[in-house]
Amino acid sequence: MSQVPPPIPHEEAQARLLAMAEPLGSERLPTGEVAGRYLASPLTANRTQPPADLSAMDGYAVRADELLGPWQVVGESAAGHPFGRGLAPGEAIRISTGALMPPGDGAVLLQENAVREGDALRLNGEDSATARHIRRKGLDFTHGDTLLAAGARMSPAALALALAGGHGSLEVGRLPRIAVLDSGDELAADPEAAAPHQIPASNGAMLAAMCKGLVSGIDRLGPVPDTMEAMRAALAQADKADVLVTSGGASVGDHDLVRPALEEWGAEIAFWRIAMKPGKPLLIARKGAQFVVGLPGNPVSSMVTAYLFLLPLLRRLAGAAQPLPRAITLPTLDTLPPTGSRAEFVRARMGDGGVALLGQQDSSALRALAASEALIARPAHAGETKAGDMVPVYLLSGGGWT
Numbered sequence: 001m002s003q004v005p006p007p008i009p010h011e012e013a014q015a016r017l018l019a020m021a022e023p024l025g026s027e028r029l030p031t032g033e034v035a036g037r038y039l040a041s042p043l044t045a046n047r048t049q050p051p052a053d054l055s056a057m058d059g060y061a062v063r064a065d066e067l068l069g070p071w072q073v074v075g076e077s078a079a080g081h082p083f084g085r086g087l088a089p090g091e092a093i094r095i096s097t098g099a100l101m102p103p104g105d106g107a108v109l110l111q112e113n114a115v116r117e118g119d120a121l122r123l124n125g126e127d128s129a130t131a132r133h134i135r136r137k138g139l140d141f142t143h144g145d146t147l148l149a150a151g152a153r154m155s156p157a158a159l160a161l162a163l164a165g166g167h168g169s170l171e172v173g174r175l176p177r178i179a180v181l182d183s184g185d186e187l188a189a190d191p192e193a194a195a196p197h198q199i200p201a202s203n204g205a206m207l208a209a210m211c212k213g214l215v216s217g218i219d220r221l222g223p224v225p226d227t228m229e230a231m232r233a234a235l236a237q238a239d240k241a242d243v244l245v246t247s248g249g250a251s252v253g254d255h256d257l258v259r260p261a262l263e264e265w266g267a268e269i270a271f272w273r274i275a276m277k278p279g280k281p282l283l284i285a286r287k288g289a290q291f292v293v294g295l296p297g298n299p300v301s302s303m304v305t306a307y308l309f310l311l312p313l314l315r316r317l318a319g320a321a322q323p324l325p326r327a328i329t330l331p332t333l334d335t336l337p338p339t340g341s342r343a344e345f346v347r348a349r350m351g352d353g354g355v356a357l358l359g360q361q362d363s364s365a366l367r368a369l370a371a372s373e374a375l376i377a378r379p380a381h382a383g384e385t386k387a388g389d390m391v392p393v394y395l396l397s398g399g400g401w402t
Helices: 010-020 156-164 203-211 228-235 258-265 299-317 366-371
Strands: 026-030 059-063 071-077 091-095 106-110 114-117 120-123 146-148 169-173 177-183 217-224 243-247 268-272 283-287 290-295 328-331 343-351 354-357 374-378 390-395
Touching (some): 010 283, 010 299, 177 203, 177 228, 203 217, 203 243, 217 228, 228 258, 243 299, 258 283, 299 366, 328 354, 343 366, 354 374
Parallel strands (some): 071 091, 177 217, 177 243, 243 290
Antiparallel strands (some): 059 106, 071 120, 114 120, 283 290, 328 390, 343 374
């Protein structure tokens, strides 16, 4: 076996991985179907929003030079049904929120500030009519404005913005296809029939669930026994995937066969072993245009490394401009001991005014992992962090780590 390389810092490993990756290309889809996708090019407005002056409140539209009245109500402007002409002196119209203002300089009298008797309209002694309640043409954006940058994620709000900007379809990044392979003689495919020397196979399903929304399809391979023959057979089924994800077998034990199997398969190891805890045995390889992400077998290690490496890779391939998760700064509610030579990612829950350390940090502890709402990121060789100190934190979306 070749010499074991020294672990590299996780930030360097992330940068190297993303530098290897390029977006997979694009496809045009109806705008209503692109939620969660990434824009392949900047989005510019095909129209102005709002297209004309609109009332921001229910009330009455009057002329800007007749703010005190009285007025005669001569019609109505409702959303989608404009009045159609300007106002003559002394005229007012009933107007609804979102309805077009009459042409010319106008103002809006709130209905709670008005007294109407038949078609006669006057103030009730409160505020007068004002132009403050008008949403001006182009308040949101104007034709030709850049609404979103290339690589922006199409959130529900971004989708609505694209539609409002006049786009019935969008060019978005193509999603990668992945294959997920979990390996180990100790894994039982049926969780209800695990023998005493086995554990239910859970990593494959966990990783597949993490990747949903970022991939076009998932091929499940495994659990695969710890033999080269079984590993060869599984790898032969992974050729259609843009990314092969393995879980387990990437360390240096006698039964860790992922690395030699990948090399025999024709993959070239880009780097292996990361100075982080949990997750040291992480492996990245390439076979032509295909990526291989070899994750550790312990579930916590597998999920944390998938969060920090696999998901950013998938976002990058799908066209994301900012594929890495972003940390925020919060106070820790517990004192954290000094770290060693590796960066540490500590499972935590959200507490009253900060983040609280979960008591069980073992890399096999699934109950604590399922309860995790955040990761506290601690650099290597850090001193003790006292309760109340600010720490970088990754918020885990709904406990789903996506």
